[in-house]
Amino acid sequence: MNKKDTILLDHGAGGKVSHAMFSELILPLFDNELLAKQNDGAVFEVPPGRMAFSTDSYTVDPLFFPGGDIGELAVNGTVNDVAMCGAIPLYISVGLIIEEGMQVVDLKRILQSMARAAQKADVRIVTGDTKVVPRGKVDKIFINTSGIGSIPTGVHVSGDGAQPGDKVIVSGTIADHGVTILSEREGLKFDSDVKSDSAPLNHMVKGMLESGYPVHVLRDPTRGGLGTTLNEIAGQSTVGIRLFEDRLPVRGPVRGICELLGFDPLYLANEGKLIAIVPGADADNVLDIIRRDAFGKDAVIIGEVTEQDPGRVVLETFIGGTRIVEMLTGEQLPRIC
Amino acid sequence: MNLTYNQVFKDPEISKALVARIREKNTRPLRLMEVCGTHTMAIFRYGIRSVLPETITLLSGPGCPVCVIAQKDIDAYVMLARRPDVILTTFGDLMKVPGSVSSLAGEKAKGADVRMVYSIFDALAIAKENPDKAVVFCAVGFETTIPTIAGAVLTAQTQGIDNFSIYSANKLTPPALAALMKTAGVEIDGFILPGHVAVITGLDAFYPIFEKYRIPSVVTGFEPMDILNAVLKLVEQNESKIPRLVNAYPRAVADAGNPKARAIMDQVFETADALWRGIGHIPDSGMVLRESFYKFDAAKKFELSMPDTREPAGCDCGRILMGLKRPDQCRLYKKNCTPMHPVGPCMVSSEGACAAFYKYSG
Ligand code: SF4
Numbered sequence: 001m002n003k004k005d006t007i008l009l010d011h012g013a014g015g016k017v018s019h020a021m022f023s024e025l026i027l028p029l030f031d032n033e034l035l036a037k038q039n040d041g042a043v044f045e046v047p048p049g050r051m052a053f054s055t056d057s058y059t060v061d062p063l064f065f066p067g068g069d070i071g072e073l074a075v076n077g078t079v080n081d082v083a084m085c086g087a088i089p090l091y092i093s094v095g096l097i098i099e100e101g102m103q104v105v106d107l108k109r110i111l112q113s114m115a116r117a118a119q120k121a122d123v124r125i126v127t128g129d130t131k132v133v134p135r136g137k138v139d140k141i142f143i144n145t146s147g148i149g150s151i152p153t154g155v156h157v158s159g160d161g162a163q164p165g166d167k168v169i170v171s172g173t174i175a176d177h178g179v180t181i182l183s184e185r186e187g188l189k190f191d192s193d194v195k196s197d198s199a200p201l202n203h204m205v206k207g208m209l210e211s212g213y214p215v216h217v218l219r220d221p222t223r224g225g226l227g228t229t230l231n232e233i234a235g236q237s238t239v240g241i242r243l244f245e246d247r248l249p250v251r252g253p254v255r256g257i258c259e260l261l262g263f264d265p266l267y268l269a270n271e272g273k274l275i276a277i278v279p280g281a282d283a284d285n286v287l288d289i290i291r292r293d294a295f296g297k298d299a300v301i302i303g304e305v306t307e308q309d310p311g312r313v314v315l316e317t318f319i320g321g322t323r324i325v326e327m328l329t330g331e332q333l334p335r336i337c
Numbered sequence: 338m339n340l341t342y343n344q345v346f347k348d349p350e351i352s353k354a355l356v357a358r359i360r361e362k363n364t365r366p367l368r369l370m371e372v373c374g375t376h377t378m379a380i381f382r383y384g385i386r387s388v389l390p391e392t393i394t395l396l397s398g399p400g401c402p403v404c405v406i407a408q409k410d411i412d413a414y415v416m417l418a419r420r421p422d423v424i425l426t427t428f429g430d431l432m433k434v435p436g437s438v439s440s441l442a443g444e445k446a447k448g449a450d451v452r453m454v455y456s457i458f459d460a461l462a463i464a465k466e467n468p469d470k471a472v473v474f475c476a477v478g479f480e481t482t483i484p485t486i487a488g489a490v491l492t493a494q495t496q497g498i499d500n501f502s503i504y505s506a507n508k509l510t511p512p513a514l515a516a517l518m519k520t521a522g523v524e525i526d527g528f529i530l531p532g533h534v535a536v537i538t539g540l541d542a543f544y545p546i547f548e549k550y551r552i553p554s555v556v557t558g559f560e561p562m563d564i565l566n567a568v569l570k571l572v573e574q575n576e577s578k579i580p581r582l583v584n585a586y587p588r589a590v591a592d593a594g595n596p597k598a599r600a601i602m603d604q605v606f607e608t609a610d611a612l613w614r615g616i617g618h619i620p621d622s623g624m625v626l627r628e629s630f631y632k633f634d635a636a637k638k639f640e641l642s643m644p645d646t647r648e649p650a651g652c653d654c655g656r657i658l659m660g661l662k663r664p665d666q667c668r669l670y671k672k673n674c675t676p677m678h679p680v681g682p683c684m685v686s687s688e689g690a691c692a693a694f695y696k697y698s699g
Binding site for chain 2: 246261262264315316317318319320321322323324326
């Protein structure tokens, strides 16, 4: 395929052109023997015990943004979703829905970054599908990924596992991805170095699980942000969660942009952060393990699980006041003055 | 952006000291009104109510431009959005405010060209890029934003961007306070006045009301310390029974305000009667384009003359904005009216009293 080419409807029609795209573009990048067999599906051995299985679709505008692109997001997102089940992600499937007329260079760039992300996360892309739809039917490209992983014996991680006395750890600064996408999308030129935090978290999770310390809840606060995810956990576990505003890690420029536009960093998306809820006595040790991971250097304990206020997230503010952190309702709209 | 500076005004120790002073001095029940939506937001966001003594009640006033917008103005925007020859540009807050039949978000979903902008100058740029379309900006603001809107209209004039126009629902703060004080049943022991409005108007604009009603008034900023400091000053004035008009935001507000910004505003706009949601008509509280700028007036250009419409049944926005009711005392609150399905504008704007109450009080 020529670099200057654009994607045509033929590329998804299943004939010769589709075939060429697969063997010339996709296979060399996602190189592995399971995919190379070109069967209708991937066949592989599974380790004994329980498995985790997750799927997600990615439709981000713009496709390329500071700190990542839709391809990297699609791989990391599913890797992280599987990891948050307390599993070691193994295999990934990729479904591409491409708008007719997309530039081949752009597609290639996305596929390359998917390959790179898979390698970094140590997972293999073993099956997939490509469709091309007429102009205007999708916005350039939509990507679906599904992932499967194995859960080590003895691990029980679930959103309903938080218990009073547990501590809440976040693995690094919040709202980086959300602020990056918003600024790019709205064409806001800020003189700052905000970038997406897209990253695989499975190695971090593996380190925690292998340490033997009990981990009650793992979640990656993506869409809806930390505030929404913690509300879900508080609801599932019927506990209260108390956060301390002065401990929330928000990078300076991100805080600045949020203040300017009236956004609350608690509700902005993260793509490379996790929340771990662990027994209070083990919290410092788990924190150390997280901090040893390349993507966990800024991890901190941001709050605790309480018996009071079941189903609620309460924030202790800078000045010692309290307020409820509600679930995000609808999209945050930039304020008027 | 200097963040360490901002951080200073969130200092927990200083804030705690202020709270202690407030508790020490305050001996009687007080009803204080924060006039502006940005203050409302900050008060909820930092949990300021939760640190104040129970004797102090903070009321949200009529200073959120989206909350006081009349239904008929929303209807006008919807009519403009429906025109195929129009690109309507607006700040995000306005998108979901329901008019009599529809909202801008609803029209956009149906295919209308409604674009969210962060600055009126973005709207001007869109006008330049689309010479074959009429680009209309929904001008909804107080003294803080009106000078910028005036600046954009002047730019459109000098650059000959004739396909640009605005539909003005701009409003002024002091006349609203005067109207409030005249309303029966309104009981307010002090005003927390908006710092960013005063940056433009100066302290002087608030003197006539202060003189007339002798009500303790403090102009302040938007950091937790600013607000606590204002509350303390209002408590002190109430205790000593010596009302004053105080500038507690001298780092930004000069007594005379910003005469340059006011001059631009006056060059382009003149005052007119305006309809405020739930409050009614207030003379000289609106800002409309002067005759020499009529060609930038969308109301004139598209011959829109909107009749007053009835506000949504059961919505208490007006009474809430006058401090006569709390959001949770509206019978639609949380039942029929939520941020997902707002009935009144106070539930739409992030600075609206009902939305802030919903978001932060659970
Ligand atoms: S809760 Fe809704 S209906 Fe009631 S006053 Fe507020 S905005 Fe109006």
